[in-house]
Amino acid sequence: MKTKIIITSIAAIAVSAGSLMADEDAQLVIDDEAMTIQADAPAHMENVDEVLSGWIFRSRETQALQMDDFDNPAFIFVDQALDLWDKVDGTEGKSCSSCHEDVAEFAGLRTKMPRVEDGNLVTMEELVNECRTDRMGAEPWKWSKGNMTAMTALIGLQSRGMPMNVAIDGDAAPYWEKGKELYYTRVGQLDMSCSNCHEDNYGNMIRADHLSQGQINGFPTYRLKNAKLNSMHGRFKGCMKNIRATPYKEGSPEFKALELYLASRGTGLAVETPSVRN
Amino acid sequence: MTEVSRRAALTLGTGTLAYVALTGMPVFASATDEMIAAVTGGAEAVDGGIDVIAPEIAENGNTVPIEVSAPGAASITILATGNPNPGVATFNFGPLAGSRSASTRIRLARTQDVIAVAQMEDGTFRKASANVKVTIGGCGG
Amino acid sequence: MAKGVKPRVKVPKTAAAGETITIKTLISHKMESGQRKDGDGNIIPRSIINRFTTDFNGQNVIDVTIEPAVSTNPYFQFEAVVPEAGEFKFTWYDDDGSVYEETKKVAIG
Numbered sequence A: 001m002k003t004k005i006i007i008t009s010i011a012a013i014a015v016s017a018g019s020l021m022a023d024e025d026a027q028l029v030i031d032d033e034a035m036t037i038q039a040d041a042p043a044h045m046e047n048v049d050e051v052l053s054g055w056i057f058r059s060r061e062t063q064a065l066q067m068d069d070f071d072n073p074a075f076i077f078v079d080q081a082l083d084l085w086d087k088v089d090g091t092e093g094k095s096c097s098s099c100h101e102d103v104a105e106f107a108g109l110r111t112k113m114p115r116v117e118d119g120n121l122v123t124m125e126e127l128v129n130e131c132r133t134d135r136m137g138a139e140p141w142k143w144s145k146g147n148m149t150a151m152t153a154l155i156g157l158q159s160r161g162m163p164m165n166v167a168i169d170g171d172a173a174p175y176w177e178k179g180k181e182l183y184y185t186r187v188g189q190l191d192m193s194c195s196n197c198h199e200d201n202y203g204n205m206i207r208a209d210h211l212s213q214g215q216i217n218g219f220p221t222y223r224l225k226n227a228k229l230n231s232m233h234g235r236f237k238g239c240m241k242n243i244r245a246t247p248y249k250e251g252s253p254e255f256k257a258l259e260l261y262l263a264s265r266g267t268g269l270a271v272e273t274p275s276v277r278n
Numbered sequence B: 001m002t003e004v005s006r007r008a009a010l011t012l013g014t015g016t017l018a019y020v021a022l023t024g025m026p027v028f029a030s031a032t033d034e035m036i037a038a039v040t041g042g043a044e045a046v047d048g049g050i051d052v053i054a055p056e057i058a059e060n061g062n063t064v065p066i067e068v069s070a071p072g073a074a075s076i077t078i079l080a081t082g083n084p085n086p087g088v089a090t091f092n093f094g095p096l097a098g099s100r101s102a103s104t105r106i107r108l109a110r111t112q113d114v115i116a117v118a119q120m121e122d123g124t125f126r127k128a129s130a131n132v133k134v135t136i137g138g139c140g141g
Numbered sequence C: 001m002a003k004g005v006k007p008r009v010k011v012p013k014t015a016a017a018g019e020t021i022t023i024k025t026l027i028s029h030k031m032e033s034g035q036r037k038d039g040d041g042n043i044i045p046r047s048i049i050n051r052f053t054t055d056f057n058g059q060n061v062i063d064v065t066i067e068p069a070v071s072t073n074p075y076f077q078f079e080a081v082v083p084e085a086g087e088f089k090f091t092w093y094d095d096d097g098s099v100y101e102e103t104k105k106v107a108i109g
Helices: A002-018 A060-066 A074-086 A124-136 A146-157 A170-184 A194-198 A232-242 A253-265 B006-023 B031-040
Strands: A038-040 A050-052 A115-117 A120-122 A221-223 A228-230 A275-277 B045-047 B051-053 B064-069 B073-080 B087-093 B097-106 B112-120 B125-134 C007-010 C019-027 C049-056 C059-066 C075-082 C086-094 C099-108
Touching (some): A060 A275, A124 A146, A146 A228, A170 A253, C019 C086, C049 C075
Antiparallel strands (some): B051 B064, B087 C059, C019 C075
């Protein structure tokens, strides 16, 4: 259809005009579904016009790994989570499936996490552990270990393709402000803030790394570097260590606030969980 | 007429003899040639008839996608010439192999040549090489 | 038996008789190379999947000898001929003696 072709061309031109990566027209299509990898920046971001998925900044070979659910190594862990879903664990003799008929019922959840419940900011890991301890009588899972990352990957996958849309007003506002403050605060021996790299220098090279905007729409992500799923807080820790700062703890109020702020910086980008990064 | 001094000629000759005697290899052989010889049992591997497809720059040396293909091959061996141990994998094709090709993901310790050596059905050997740059990340660690 | 080892195989469900199909295989395995050292400076011993085979109705498709330079979560993609309906058998052999298997049926159609 003629109209459709024209619109696609305009879109293509718009993509290349604003792009800064190796293959400017690369589109992320998974199983015939095109993912939104760029969007207009939300109003609260003063210094950035366009939000870009981390997928854009990776090499063609790395990008290819995410475009097929079989080639994507993260899916071994999604399979493991499917097994865990049915596994009875804890004093109550229940599995996830005892209460939740199908993991697909969690479609949309990932787009809104982290969220405020009863005045507290909670992440997906905390929702999972709350079920485990309160309703299954099971031991909580460690934040960044295999069981938790596999499960958050499985749950996040149910929202894949949907645009990120966390709430930052009302009860969430104080946490969001805290997260924003952390984002712009310099720390560590290298005296750097998140913004120094991910806002001021995305698209540039830092040694041999192609800097992204530090978006979290694809977490937990399979990193080629350690060949496993990595949680958001695990990655924040790594970043802080890289600038020789003492990292906050996984699950700490600081990292949760930062997670909320970062999630808001990705508003409009499609959930890509589980993504593949370097 | 230029006269090569007897001393110079003697030194050159003795040196070469000594080198050959000590290493048992022709003077121009390299470590890579030795690795290939280990696969072929010393037989020569000819260039061509085999493809190695690898990224020019590996985003991460931990997981580098590699594809090898050699129509008519009975087996293909992948060598990473710059790794602590060069052997990576050997694909032996059976009667129901659909093609003489395979893909995998490998670890490369540093920038190096990745070599594929194919043993053909007729017993001869072919080789191909691809140079892969392996970078040290800046902040990803 | 190494912990958490799980195979994942992609094979088309049907094929025409004599058709060449693409098979993709993945297995979760650390592939400890024997090059790394622990916190005390001791070498962590090698522990890898050292061989992978694929057979169809008892006939061999591919037999892979694997060294520590193959990445964690070994991935192999190759092609197979499907002469008739039957079953693919995938086998991974671990240094520690364990053997992991997966099977996939293919119908002719």
